[in-house]
Amino acid sequence: MKILAAMSGGVDSAVAAARAVDAGHEVVGVHLALSRMPGTLRTGSRGCCTIEDSRDAHRVAGLLGIPFYVWDFSERFKEDVVDDFIAEYSQGRTPNPCMRCNERIKFAALLDRALALGFDAVATGHYAEIRHDPAGSPELHRGVDMNKDQSYVLGVLTAEQLAHCYFPIGASASKADVRAEAEHRGFPVANKPDSYDICFIPDGDTKAWLADKIPMRPGLIKDTDGQVLGEHEGAMTYTIGQRKGLRIERPAVDGRPRYVVDVDARDNTVTVGPRRALSVDTLEGIRTSWCGAPPSDVGHDEAEAIDCEVQIRAHADPVPARMWLGEHIAEAPASEYSVPRARPAGRLMHVAVQEPLSGVAPGQTMVIYRGTRVLGQATIDRASSRTAA
Structure with a gap:
């Protein structure tokens, strides 16, 4: 296959690209420039996609002997991720920019361009696995290393997108194994620290950053x-x-x-x-989407709910739950719902958890699992407690 390897400059994407080469694929490396700030360096930064990261990715591509390019997606990133982040917070919501980046940049803008250029798939360093059901349809499953599993942030992917995704390190036993492999290959990023926090807020002070926007x-x-x-x-x-x-x-x-x-x-x-006021057991989600083929047995009221697990944060434990789909809703005008944007049209997802959750905020993403398989996701619009006094 002809593979476009998205190389962030970190150890995971470096090893993913190397494994794609080892598998005999025709591999081209690409680094996404998501910011036009020329002074963005990792020094003092806790994010990713910095100038230093671009240089690290280029070095690894050189060692692998593959072509390497830098694609400027900064304008698309600003519109689809940064501006969305600001708009959501302006409504009192708590968005997940990594979900939006995966949905709209890495597996929409990047994948669309890759397919237009004749590539068969995009490879990334995510800890997740693509499997296929008996009919041959792709399914997204958790990575083997549960401590590094990243299937949550990929829950926004569609069946069509999954068909063109390649996650070479998803079956790795641990991050330590990936680092050891990178060191054995002589990659300079073998011991590079993981990125964390929001990449476009390098100092991690979200409140101060928002106050300026x-x-x-x-x-x-x-x-x-x-x-x-x-x-x-x-x-x-x-x-x-x-x-x-x-x-x-x-x-x-x-x-x-x-x-x-x-x-x-x-x-x-x-x-x-008080803390007890944060406890909720019922979630209602908008912007519902399925990750692969929709479950055939999902019902449209609580009596026809399916057993599943729900995860509301990237590193949270999944919680046993029941899920069903509600009615279709029409788009609500902004003046009737929230400022500055309207509630989007679509089918509501309802989830009743068997163990109360705490600190659930509108704007967070809930990802639905059956065992290791990701079924789909929705953006939490409301959270409540049936047992509240």
């Missing part, structure tokens, strides 16, 4: 009874489950910590409450 208005911090406890500088910089930096003037009667339990961007109000 979203007009902030002072507002009230209230408890669940509506009593005013203090003021904030901008509701959009708070997220569900937050405990620190609340600037509450009056302590709780019982002396226990309080957490953000609601962010109302329209009223510019932050509500805090």
